[in-house]
Amino acid sequence: MSRTLAEKVWSDHIVKHGDNGRPDLLYIDLQLVHEVTSPQAFEGLRLAGRPVRRPDQTLATEDHNTPTLNIDLPIADKTSRAQIDQLRKNCEEFGVPIYSLGNADQGIVHVVGPQLGITQPGMTIVCGDSHTSTHGAFGALALGIGTSEVEHVLATQTLPLNPFKTMAINVNGKLKPGTTAKDIILAIIAKIGTNGAQGHVIEYRGEAIRSLSMEARMTICNMSIEAGARAGMVAPDETTFEYIKGRPNAPEDWDAAVAYWKTLPSDDDATFDTVVDLDASDLEPFVTWGTNPGQGVQISETVPEPAEMGDETERHAAERALEYMGLVPGTPMRDIAVDTVFIGSCTNGRIEDLRNVAGVIKGQKKADSVRVMVVPGSARVRLQAEAEGLDQVFLNFGAEWRNAGCSMCLGMNPDQLTPGERAASTSNRNFMGRQGPGGRTHLVSPLVAAATAIRGTLSTPADLD
Numbered sequence: 001m002s003r004t005l006a007e008k009v010w011s012d013h014i015v016k017h018g019d020n021g022r023p024d025l026l027y028i029d030l031q032l033v034h035e036v037t038s039p040q041a042f043e044g045l046r047l048a049g050r051p052v053r054r055p056d057q058t059l060a061t062e063d064h065n066t067p068t069l070n071i072d073l074p075i076a077d078k079t080s081r082a083q084i085d086q087l088r089k090n091c092e093e094f095g096v097p098i099y100s101l102g103n104a105d106q107g108i109v110h111v112v113g114p115q116l117g118i119t120q121p122g123m124t125i126v127c128g129d130s131h132t133s134t135h136g137a138f139g140a141l142a143l144g145i146g147t148s149e150v151e152h153v154l155a156t157q158t159l160p161l162n163p164f165k166t167m168a169i170n171v172n173g174k175l176k177p178g179t180t181a182k183d184i185i186l187a188i189i190a191k192i193g194t195n196g197a198q199g200h201v202i203e204y205r206g207e208a209i210r211s212l213s214m215e216a217r218m219t220i221c222n223m224s225i226e227a228g229a230r231a232g233m234v235a236p237d238e239t240t241f242e243y244i245k246g247r248p249n250a251p252e253d254w255d256a257a258v259a260y261w262k263t264l265p266s267d268d269d270a271t272f273d274t275v276v277d278l279d280a281s282d283l284e285p286f287v288t289w290g291t292n293p294g295q296g297v298q299i300s301e302t303v304p305e306p307a308e309m310g311d312e313t314e315r316h317a318a319e320r321a322l323e324y325m326g327l328v329p330g331t332p333m334r335d336i337a338v339d340t341v342f343i344g345s346c347t348n349g350r351i352e353d354l355r356n357v358a359g360v361i362k363g364q365k366k367a368d369s370v371r372v373m374v375v376p377g378s379a380r381v382r383l384q385a386e387a388e389g390l391d392q393v394f395l396n397f398g399a400e401w402r403n404a405g406c407s408m409c410l411g412m413n414p415d416q417l418t419p420g421e422r423a424a425s426t427s428n429r430n431f432m433g434r435q436g437p438g439g440r441t442h443l444v445s446p447l448v449a450a451a452t453a454i455r456g457t458l459s460t461p462a463d464l465d
């Protein structure tokens with residue numbers, strides 16, 4: 001029977017079939033761990049007197065609570081310090097490898113796995129973090145899980161999972177210059193809604209996806225969860241193999257690995273439960289106006305008028321969002337002035353993102369009215385950027401150049417918006433209070449973030465000409 005990519009990875013990992021509608025038990029190849037969702041899981045093991053089953057298939061890093069300034073000093077915030085200390089203790093006690101603040105391999109969990117070559121096609125990967133879907137860009141089945149599941153995987157290296165539905169999102173055509181992977185995924189979520197992919201594993205397909213780099217594919221898979229999906233995947237191809245080759249954890253038997261990876265793409269006649277089509281050549285840069293990632297429009301459009309929305313739930317949500325965001329219907333998106341530009345996160349904090357930003361801002365000065373924070377997704381990204389002189393581009397521009405971590409993507413560390421402060425952010429969530437209580441977030445691509453930092457209002461690089 002013909003199968004999709006997701007179905008192949010799933011069936012290659014079944015340890016025990018679930019009969020009578022019960023979940024299948026799946027083998028998990030890799031569990032990534034961070035400080036927020038692991039303390040109770042380790043505590044559970046401790047209480048049960050159980051070890052971590054496969055420390056060699058478990059990897060921890062510190063990211064959410066880490067400060068991005070003065071990282072050589074003790075962490076000032078007590079809760080954050082306790083959280084990080086606990087992770088370090090747990091990893092030591094249970095023999096789990098950890099990349100701590102100050103280590104060259106520390107960083108956001110979803111940036112670290114791929115850059116080390118640990119994330120590979122055909123794997124099952126879990127992490128107590130919703131954006132684990134990022135790793136699906138390699139053709140891995142990568143799922144965000146809850147803390148009790150984290151404990152289950154630590155103890156057994158398996159996880160019971162209910163069957164999923166399959167969704168093909170075909171992104172046909174070619175992106176126009178200035179339009180990026182971030183715009184593709186924001187457009188998809190605006191089209192299908194934040195629950196549009198519920199219960200599904202998405203496979204992103206089509207010409208536009210095939211021509212994206214691995215980092216751009218990661219941006220797309222990262223936000224699958226914002227469309228309600230269980231995971232997002234891209235079939236592995238030469239771009240994938242090229243990216244993994246030569247990385248520290250690339251398979252030793254390279255040819256055998258590639259031969260297996262080549263069997264993974266969905267069969268030509270495989271069928272999907274749901275199919276969505278999108279033409280990349282129709283897209284313009286996308287920006288959000290609301291408080292969920294689906295509340296977005298093309299940058300040439302205006303803040304929508306809730307009264308014109310047919311659906312009552314949608315109308316109420318839009319009214320509430322606009323009130324929180326302090327926006328008036330009909331305002332051109334390009335007229336919205338921001339206070340802060342945040343460039344970073346597991347969505348857009350990789351080296352290509354930083355190169356793209358630097359390409360726009362080089363030789364320019366930021367608008368006086370904005371603060372600009374550039375936060376690399378990992379310490380390696382920071383080192384690479386510095387080796388390429390990008391840090392100087394950012395500093396000369398007037399931006400802050402920080403250390404790696406989740407930073408302003410969410411308010412779990414000192415990098416936060418103040419009430420009413422408005423940000424253009426390359427991250428993935430614009431929920432109320434996400435970047436700090438009362439903070440207002442517009443999700444944008446790195447190119448839009450860069451142009452916005454120059455002009456002070458939501459802008460694209462084309463607006464600079």
Ligand SMILES: CC(C)[C@H](C(=O)O)[C@@H](O)C(=O)O
Binds near residue numbers: 037128144
């Ligand atoms: C803290 C963590 C559990 C959370 C997640 O699961 O995604 C965070 O990473 C986020 O982006 O909101």
Ligand code: SF4
Binds near residue numbers: 427428
């Ligand atoms: S960067 Fe943001 S989205 Fe990614 S793991 Fe950290 S908090 Fe979650």
